[in-house]
Amino acid sequence: KNQVEQSPQSLIILEGKNCTLQCNYTVSPFSNLRWYKQDTGRGPVSLTIMTFSENTKSNGRYTATLDADTKQSSLHITASQLSDSASYICVVISNYGGSQGNLIFGKGTKLSVKP
Amino acid sequence: NAGVTQTPKFRVLKTGQSMTLLCAQDMNHEYMYWYRQDPGMGLRLIHYSVGEGTTAKGEVPDGYNVSRLKKQNFLLGLESAAPSQTSVYFCASSPDRYSPLHFGNGTRLTVT
Numbered sequence: 001k002n003q004v005e006q007s008p009q010s011l012i013i014l015e016g017k018n019c020t021l022q023c024n025y026t027v028s029p030f031s032n033l034r035w036y037k038q039d040t041g042r043g044p045v046s047l048t049i050m051t052f053s054e055n056t057k058s059n060g061r062y063t064a065t066l067d068a069d070t071k072q073s074s075l076h077i078t079a080s081q082l083s084d085s086a087s088y089i090c091v092v093i094s095n096y097g098g099s100q101g102n103l104i105f106g107k108g109t110k111l112s113v114k115p
Numbered sequence: 116n117a118g119v120t121q122t123p124k125f126r127v128l129k130t131g132q133s134m135t136l137l138c139a140q141d142m143n144h145e146y147m148y149w150y151r152q153d154p155g156m157g158l159r160l161i162h163y164s165v166g167e168g169t170t171a172k173g174e175v176p177d178g179y180n181v182s183r184l185k186k187q188n189f190l191l192g193l194e195s196a197a198p199s200q201t202s203v204y205f206c207a208s209s210p211d212r213y214s215p216l217h218f219g220n221g222t223r224l225t226v227t
Contacts, residue, residue, distance in 0.1 A: 043218025
């Protein structure tokens with residue numbers, strides 16, 4: 001069964017610190033992987049897209065990595081800010097649909113950045 | 116350019132009542148989706164549409180119906196609401212099946 005597992009479920013860090021969120025998936029066939037940021041009370045917003053051939057991609061203070069062999073991705077946040085407090089959702093896109101559509105969502109990691 | 120707009124933002128229903136959630140997008144996207152988000156669970160696909168006049172079932176379609184009469188609008192209907200349908204509902208759109216989704220800000224529905 002296609003699944004996306006994220007860890008940790010929640011994380012609290014101090015402002016200015018770095019953190020890394022993990023995403024493991026068992027999705028086949030794999031097309032690409034995305035990280036979304038969801039602020040409280042808002043819809044998710046796309047942060048980055050990783051294709052099969054990409055290992056690392058940065059978007060400001062966010063850096064995503066992908067290891068297609070081990071089926072793992074990580075999202076690294078550098079010099080965290082209070083505005084980084086949100087849920088971060090890993091989404092894996094398959095080339096096939098099915099009842100889930102071709103997007104398989106993780107449950108998210110809830111990040112809280114404290115002053 | 117408003118993106119994806121959902122109405123209403125909040126709603127409380129009694130068991131057995133019906134309602135329609137409206138999603139409108141102004142980006143000329145072909146694909147539109149309805150998801151529900153519950154605590155401790157990932158977003159789950161209810162129904163989706165790959166173009167005007169088409170709809171398809173997602174992972175959790177029971178108790179819901181949809182219509183896409185116009186390209187820019189995607190309606191989600193609950194014919195007889197149940198407490199299990201208490202959730203936050205998100206609409207999303209994309210130009211094709213591989214592009215990032217653009218989400219609305221959700222409708223929080225409570226069924227008592």
